[in-house]
Amino acid sequence: MNNRIMQNRTKMFGIIAVIGLVQFLLFSTIAMFFYSGGTSWNKLAEGYTFWHNVMSDLGRTVSYSGLSNTISSKIFNSSLMIFGISIIIIYLNMSKSFLLSKNFVSIIKIIGIISGLGMIGVALTPDDILSDEHMLAVWIWILSLTTVLILLIVSKVIHQIYDSILYVSAILLFAVLIHIGQGLLDMWSPTVATTQKVVVYLNVLWYLLISNNIINQNKQLKKI
Template sequence: MTENKKFSLEYLSYRLPYYGVIIFIIFNFIAMILYPGGTYQNPDLEIYKFTQNYFSDLGRTLTMDQTQNFFSSFIFNNSLLMIGILFGLFYYFLPNLFICNSSAHLLSKIASGIAITSGIAFAGVGLTPSDLYLDGHMFFVRWAFRSFFIASVIFIIAIYKAEEWDNKYSIIYIGFTLILLLYILIMDFGPKGKESMQGLIIQVVAQKTIAMAFIISVYMKSKGALEIYKQKTLN
């Protein structure tokens, strides 16, 4: 690969998500340490409880007991903005790796357009702290996961049809999509976190699980995209 290709915007769009998720993990770890504490069921708690605090709690300007949460919220919300931007950039260029089959290329364009709106929604989550703009915050949360679920279903078909992509990536998308569907069902129909401790733990653990699934899938998709991009530029 030439130096110009290596540092092109398209190359970076496939490479940066890998580093982005690492930065996201580090930023969230720091935000958890800096979080003053408090959950919906235990507002007086003085630490971030991994099984009782949502990620969104880190982005609140005030904790449940009205303690200032500037540093944690600043770090967390900016990490979501970063993820949203990288998400959009990745999916903007991704259809370029689905060019050998016309139907796969069309499906990848449709799926990428939907996935970009998911990236916008993740950025929107970071711009709407739940203690200030709860309705807007929940709108972006639901939009982010639902739109990406639709995009993932379409990508399963696109990858299966594409000559460039190994079918193992279709299997990865299937596994991730099933986990995502389960999370959406728990989020919509599971016990409410504000109503009981059991409900809170179920919702929070489900959220942490889908976050880990996102991180693993982003790593795998970034790796696959880079491999195909390198092959394409060598031809």
């Protein structure tokens, strides 16, 4: 009876995580329509330029055009915070069925939660008023995510689990490493903004796959 209650609770949290991920996709897109304009390269650009503005621009209290960005920042930062909370929920509800290795799961949970906290930190530190803190939070998020991806891929390969999560993990890791390289080389161009979009949306897809795994993990436990 208690086991069934735990399984139902885990499934519920998996569904909550999916809702948190989907709302980020929805509200970050809505925030783009309220962005008050400008990029770091062109202060006169109108509205949000998908391939030239980075995601963090949406969270600025004042846009690059010099205009107030209150509506966009409130929508984006709120949705990003929920995204971060969803990440923490996902890691807290991973079970041994996910990687078939208790040690790997425990390590990934801890590092993954740190990644989620980094995401929340990004939401709480608008780039235009808390730039250093914002970048620190970004690095905490992306370096923790990188570590999780490496551990997950290693565990999947060791256990010969060649599923969609493994393949998306490999693609995401490749994109993340490119983006980290851009940061270390202090690159700043529309290419960086484009790479960031690829990383963010692949990350959401990756977490959706993991959430689906959590929702259905009681079925997988029966197979083990």
